Amino acid sequence: MPDTYVSNPSFFKLDATLKKIRNYWQKTFDAHCKEITVDQWLLLENLHKHKKITHNELARLTSKDITTISRIIELMVKKGLVLREAAQNDRRKVFLQLTPLGNEKYKDVRPLVLEMRKTGWKDLTEKDYVELTRILDVIYHNIP
Amino acid sequence: MPDTYVSNPSFFKLDATLKKIRNYWQKTFDAHCKEITVDQWLLLENLHKHKKITHNELARLTSKDITTISRIIELMVKKGLVLREAAQNDRRKVFLQLTPLGNEKYKDVRPLVLEMRKTGWKDLTEKDYVELTRILDVIYHNIP
DNA sequence: TAGCAATAGTTGTATTAGCAACTATAAGTA
DNA sequence: TACTTATAGTTGCTAATACAACTATTGCTA
Numbered sequence: 001m002p003d004t005y006v007s008n009p010s011f012f013k014l015d016a017t018l019k020k021i022r023n024y025w026q027k028t029f030d031a032h033c034k035e036i037t038v039d040q041w042l043l044l045e046n047l048h049k050h051k052k053i054t055h056n057e058l059a060r061l062t063s064k065d066i067t068t069i070s071r072i073i074e075l076m077v078k079k080g081l082v083l084r085e086a087a088q089n090d091r092r093k094v095f096l097q098l099t100p101l102g103n104e105k106y107k108d109v110r111p112l113v114l115e116m117r118k119t120g121w122k123d124l125t126e127k128d129y130v131e132l133t134r135i136l137d138v139i140y141h142n143i144p
Numbered sequence: 145m146p147d148t149y150v151s152n153p154s155f156f157k158l159d160a161t162l163k164k165i166r167n168y169w170q171k172t173f174d175a176h177c178k179e180i181t182v183d184q185w186l187l188l189e190n191l192h193k194h195k196k197i198t199h200n201e202l203a204r205l206t207s208k209d210i211t212t213i214s215r216i217i218e219l220m221v222k223k224g225l226v227l228r229e230a231a232q233n234d235r236r237k238v239f240l241q242l243t244p245l246g247n248e249k250y251k252d253v254r255p256l257v258l259e260m261r262k263t264g265w266k267d268l269t270e271k272d273y274v275e276l277t278r279i280l281d282v283i284y285h286n287i288p
Numbered sequence: 289t290a291g292c293a294a295t296a297g298t299t300g301t302a303t304t305a306g307c308a309a310c311t312a313t314a315a316g317t318a
Numbered sequence: 319t320a321c322t323t324a325t326a327g328t329t330g331c332t333a334a335t336a337c338a339a340c341t342a343t344t345g346c347t348a
Contacts (some may be wrong), residue, residue: 006229010261012168012186012274016207017280021155022304024287039334055297063160064335072297072334093297109340117154122286128279132154135268135276136161141190142266143168167336174337183304198329209306212330216304261339279312 025116034109035079039064043072043110044098047082048106052097056089081105169260174245178253183208188242188252191226192250196241198231209243226248 022102023039036044047053047076055073059066073096076082087093098106121129169182180188190195190205199217203210217240220226225246231237242250267275 010264010273011162011165012207013277013280014158014165017160017284018158019157019207020284020287020306025155026306036235037333056295063156063163064334065297067295067337068335074298075333090193090296090344094297119288120283120286121156124279124282128282129154131275133157135272136157138268138272139264140161140164143164143266144263148330163335170336196308200325208304209328211307211329212305219303233325234314238327 019064021120024119025113028112028116029109032112034105034112036105036109040076040081041113043069043076044081044102044106045113046111047096047102048100052095054093054095058096074100166262168263169257172255172256173269176256178249178256180249183216183287184220184225185218187213188225188246188250189251189257190241191242192247196239198237198239202240222247248259 005076022038025041028040029036029041029042040061043058046058050057050061055066055069058064058073059069064072073082073089074086077084080099083097083102085097085101086097166182169185173180173182173185186206187202190202194201194205197205199210199213203213204207206213210215213258217226217228221228224243226245227240227241227246229239231239
């Protein structure tokens with residue numbers, strides 16, 4: 001591998017792109033008074049999809065630390081979006097699920113998210129999507 | 145664009161990959177007792193390259209908020225890596241530059257970074273690098 | 289059964305992130 | 319010159335991140 005790749009800041013480009021996306025999403029949420037953060041949205045999306053899961057499972061699904069999950073969920077419980085429910089057969093576990101308000105919020109915010117994804121992918125093809133996915137997967141699995 | 149791309153979590157994959165890289169870098173720094181964070185390294189790298197720049201310029205170069213720069217630099221000054229120097233002709237400006245210790249730190253950490261970049265790019269080609277760069281650039285510029 | 293390891297989750301602490309509000313200085317304009 | 323606007327940077331606040339240390343519970347094993 002030529003030194004140019006090695007010295008070229010791909011990490012930086014990933015970081016800058018992600019920050020741009022994150023900022024755009026947050027500003028759009030704010031502009032539409034959705035009162036939700038980008039990461040809270042990610043948890044909302046996963047809770048909507050998986051219905052009833054634990055902190056640990058949510059952490060694995062979102063690539064977030066379980067302590068981070070614990071704190072974001074705390075905020076979402078305070079907002080009335082999420083319900084914590086102790087598991088019957090294992091008193092260490094806590095099941096998480098969306099409240100009716102949480103489900104409403106999901107339906108309310110989702111169209112915005114679809115629009116924003118479209119905006120980001122404008123002028124890119126299916127092949128580009130496959131390529132990006134492939135390359136990121138290789139990088140991900142290269143790292144111990 | 146088919147709905148699969150729109151609904152597919154490319155944001156999530158970017159986030160997960162970046163987190164994986166960031167974690168790996170930090171753990172490697174820690175394992176070698178470099179006493180530096182990933183973002184402090186990014187500033188160190190830019191200060192080494194540009195010698196003498198302001199907070200604002202550093203913010204633009206790193207895609208970071210100027211408040212974030214201000215606080216990271218604060219920590220680096222405390223560590224003796226960076227020197228703040230008031231500009232002569234404009235008393236609002238502060239020039240930043242590496243101390244001799246900062247330059248040492250750069251030379252000390254850089255080999256680790258090169259190694260880690262190689263690890264991440266293992267099994268990927270020059271074409272992959274160009275593709276990734278191109279796609280991320282398009283996404284970046286798609287976003288208002 | 290007693291003891292130890294593993295698992296689920298929380299709390300403490302430090303770092304990064306970004307917005308709003310602030311001070312200080314410089315530049316442009318009536 | 320006086321007033322307004324723009325620029326450079328800091329501070330307050332809230333959120334997300336990650337490691338370490340902790341509690342509580344479960345499972346394994348001698």
